[in-house]
Amino acid sequence: TPWQYRHYAPHDIRGLSNLLGGRDSLAKSLDALFEADTAILGKRLPDVTGRLGQYAHGNEPSHGTAFLYAYSSEPWKTSALTKKILACFYQNTTSGLCGNDDCGQMSAWYVFTSIGMYPMCPGSDEFILTAPEFDKTVINLANGKKFTIKVKGDREDVYIDKITLNGKEIDRNYIKYHEIMDGGELVFTLTDKPNMKRGLKEESLPYSMTTENKAPMPYTTSDIQYFPNERSVILKVRHPHAKIYYTLDGSEPDDRSTLYTQPIKLHASATIKAVAYVEGKTKSDVMVAEAIKADYLPGKKVNPTRKGVSYAYYEGKMKSTADMLKMQPLRTGVCSGFSFGELNPADDHFGVIFKAYIKLTQKDVYEFILLSDDGSVLFIDGQPVALNDGSHSTAMGNGKIALDAGFHEIEVRYMEDTDWQELRVGMIGGGHNSWGALSSIAYVK
Known part of the structure; x- marks a missing residue:
């Protein structure tokens, strides 16, 4: 359903975050998913199983969703959710797997997540970090080295207080492939209360194709296709403090263009271009929308037989x-x-x-x-x-x-x-x- 696919952009979560309005908005959007009513309206959906709200762990495109908090303003929620998913949807019973394994995908998610790391984006060399299930895990690498993952504190705790790599504290929410292959020791200190200061810096965020902290792009909710006489065009943006500037002649808008303060009245066709500015962010991508006034084609003078x-x-x-x-x-x-x-x-x-x-x-x-x-x-x-x-x-x-x-x-x-x-x-x-x-x-x- 759209609930499951809304956040599926593993290559560009920063871009998704920008469209939603920023890291705070990404966290709120994820909260809405995990806290939504679990009811499903419409046709039977056999793959939508293992649900937390409208999150469906039995539907594999959802598998990276809990890790998206690592890109948001509330990264501590990733470990709390992955712990909950591991506990709820991987049971030691005859029906312990919520859905089919699909060539090992469900099992692979369990293995990665239970040792505290997950490969979010195919082609990236990064693994997003989360709270491990085991007190100690040793990975025997093909190059003869060993990579050890340890937990300090109670492994039943769901939040990460601190992470050290080879004795040095790291604030980022990911580890790189070469750091694993070099061998060494990764230590998680867990706690029962979230550390709301950890993993918030820009450099703490995992890979994303979009690297800029952009303002969200404006959009319109108005039907601007083939309007008869005049049309009021409403522009919106997903940020409470954004300013929208627009043009109607096809030229590129900037902060010297017309400031949007009220619906735009159109009496003819126009190319609407709009851009948003937010303090502390680079300007948004340009919205382009073609408004077309209806030009009615006359009927033909024919006499069908x-x-x-x-x-x-x-x-x-x-x-x-x-x-x-x-x-x-x-x-x-x-x-x-x-x-x-x-x-x-x-x-x-x-x-x-x-x-x-x-x-x-x-x-x-x-x-x-x-x-x-x-x-x-x-x-x-x-x-x-x-x-x-x-x-x-x-x-x-x-x-x-x-x-x-x-x-x-x-x-x-x-x-x-x-x-x-x-x-x-x-x-x-x-x-x-x-x-x-x-x-x-x-x-x-």
């Missing part, structure tokens, strides 16, 4: 629907709708171009939707609206366009490569909201 959809059927290997434009159709005709079922197509390697005039009774912004396996594209009055081209499994493509009442030419191109065949065409707007709406209002000359 009957209901239906004309088609041209092709066979041959294709990489995209455009390949049909260079081929000769095997047959043409009129069918009842945007479906190849009644055309008796080949099992694989065929394509169809459907054309018709659709009769719209209302001026509106219409959304057209394609669901297909393999590729499909949809044009209205010669303009591309929904793009879902190429060889792929079932996927959806959609787009919007402003249309006046009257007849409008529609063209749907479909190509089948191999295996499964599927094409569904839908429309929302003008009182229609269904997959079958188009066929009922389609005409041919």
